[in-house]
Structures are given as C-alpha cells and as structure tokens.
Amino acid sequence: MVSQTVDDDSNLLIAQRIDTTRVDMSAAMVKIADLLGERPAAPVEWTITELAKRADVSPATVTRFCRLLGFPGYIQFRVAVASEVGRGDVSESWTADIGRGFRPEDDPQTIARTLLAAHTQALQATTERIDLESLTRVARAIAECRHLDIYGVGGSGVIADELQMRLYRIGIHGHSWSDVHSGLASAVQQTADSVAIGISNTGRTDETLQMLSQAGSVGALTVALTSEPESPLAREADVTLVTAGPGPYLQPDDLSVKHSQLLVVDLIYLITAQQDFGGIATKLAASAMAVSDHRRPTGPPRAARR
Numbered sequence: 001m002v003s004q005t006v007d008d009d010s011n012l013l014i015a016q017r018i019d020t021t022r023v024d025m026s027a028a029m030v031k032i033a034d035l036l037g038e039r040p041a042a043p044v045e046w047t048i049t050e051l052a053k054r055a056d057v058s059p060a061t062v063t064r065f066c067r068l069l070g071f072p073g074y075i076q077f078r079v080a081v082a083s084e085v086g087r088g089d090v091s092e093s094w095t096a097d098i099g100r101g102f103r104p105e106d107d108p109q110t111i112a113r114t115l116l117a118a119h120t121q122a123l124q125a126t127t128e129r130i131d132l133e134s135l136t137r138v139a140r141a142i143a144e145c146r147h148l149d150i151y152g153v154g155g156s157g158v159i160a161d162e163l164q165m166r167l168y169r170i171g172i173h174g175h176s177w178s179d180v181h182s183g184l185a186s187a188v189q190q191t192a193d194s195v196a197i198g199i200s201n202t203g204r205t206d207e208t209l210q211m212l213s214q215a216g217s218v219g220a221l222t223v224a225l226t227s228e229p230e231s232p233l234a235r236e237a238d239v240t241l242v243t244a245g246p247g248p249y250l251q252p253d254d255l256s257v258k259h260s261q262l263l264v265v266d267l268i269y270l271i272t273a274q275q276d277f278g279g280i281a282t283k284l285a286a287s288a289m290a291v292s293d294h295r296r297p298t299g300p301p302r303a304a305r306r
Helices: 002-008 014-024 027-038 048-055 059-068 074-085 090-097 108-129 132-144 155-169 180-187 206-217 232-236 254-274 277-294
Strands: 147-152 174-177 194-199 221-226 239-242
Touching (some): 014 027, 014 074, 027 059, 048 059, 059 074, 059 206, 132 194, 132 221, 132 239, 132 254, 147 155, 147 180, 147 206, 155 174, 155 194, 155 254, 174 180, 180 206, 194 206, 206 221, 206 232
Parallel strands (some): 147 194
16 A cells, blocks of 8 residues: 555655655565665665675565565666666666676677576586585485475576476475465475475575475475575575576576576486386386377478478
C-alpha cells in the first residue's frame, strides 16, 4: 500500500521515499536504508549483488526494498538514483550492468570470444577449487538418502531444478524448492538419513539460508553450493562445495556463475550414478524407452531423399 502512495508522488526524492517507507521495512530492508543513507550514490556504482553483499542481505531483499519504494525493480531504482545524483551516463550504466569486458560497439565475434574466455576460466577455476572428496561424500549420501531437498532462489532456483531433474532420471526422488514457505515445510520433515542442498552464489540469500538451517536442525546432512566459502550459507552447512565466482569485469553474476554451478551439478550426478551403476543403467534405459515414441526417427539427409 505504501509503495502505491509513493508512486503517486513522483517528485519525492529517493531519501524522502526511504524515510516515508522506513516504518514498513523489515529489519533486512533497514540495513539497506542505512547503507544508502551513508552512500546515496551506491546503486549507481554497485550491481544488485554487490549492494546486497555490502548490506549483508539477499538480492531478493534488495528487490523487495526497491518495490516498497515504488520501483518495479533494481534497474529502475538505479536509473532514478543516477538521475538524482547527476550521474546518469549511459556508458557508466552499461559498465555496471553488463561489465567492463564488453562495450556497446563490440561485434558479435568479440563478444563470443570474451564470453568463451570468461566461462572457460570459471570452469577451470571451479575444477581446481572443488573438494572432490567432499563431493563424493555428498554423492554417496544422496544415493542412500530417504529424503533429498534442494533449495535455491532466483537464478539459483534454476540450478536447483536442474539438479533435481538429473537425479530423478537415475531414480533419486528429490524436490527443488524456491518458495521459502514450501521449502521450510519440506525441510522440517527431514531426518538423519536425509540430504539438503542449498545453492546460492553469494551464500547470503536469506531464504536459502533459512531452509538449509531448518533441515540441519532436524538432523539432515546439509550441503552448500556457493562461491563464497566464508559466507553464512557455507558456515551453516556440514559440507561446502565451492564454485568459481564471477569475474570483476563480467556482470551480472549469471553470465559466469551458472556454468560453474552446472559443472558441479554434473559431477554430483555422475558420481551419484556410480554408486549403483548396474541398477542406474537399467533405469536410464527404461527412461529412454519410455520417451522413444516421442522422438522423430533418424533418417537420411534431406538431399539423399530426393
């Protein structure tokens, strides 16, 4: 309701909007408000992930903060801040949002090479950093568990879904949760023979931390998949699997983080499959047969059919 009132008065300065809505803010949002009180121009300089990290909140909380102020999202909020402080230069916005590795005038070939280099570097760094002994422990626990939960919000929710779907193909019945209410309801049902995996690049997403903490409190083996080994999520988990973080010149995080996370997802999938190779091979064959009628038959090249 407050955000609608703020929207109706477009002449309010950002600081005034913050003061007007502070009474409706959660404790986490107040952290953002206090930070912006000290650095009003911070949104122009920082991405949503950087702002969230410095305020010690989740990116989702930053988005909710922006909406409370009457903006659809962080981008619109940044534009308004930039306009106020007289720093609404298009090139600055591009650098902050897309990254220093790209320029608006780059040709597609240059963009492709830059992306390939960034993703390759992230994959190599993840391969060097990952603790394979810990990952194998997680895979064995998944293969034997009674209940598997995978938690992830936003972009991390996509990775959680991907892990859940891959494991399902080899007979591991898990659930991926991005809604904190549903995730907590599932987490509370975990036991000592359950596994809970929380996915968050920053390791600071409140909702993911809450779900993983709840699962751990009832005895589940808790696993953090993050690029921040000292983050709250990593400290909460029994096992931490560390991926490479985004390069400083590549934004948003999604551009370089997802491939690192998918590499770890593939490792978990394959090493879990090894735990019962004979039985799992049978399940994979059965899955392939089940969908075979929905695949077009392989035929000769079009030129050969003429």
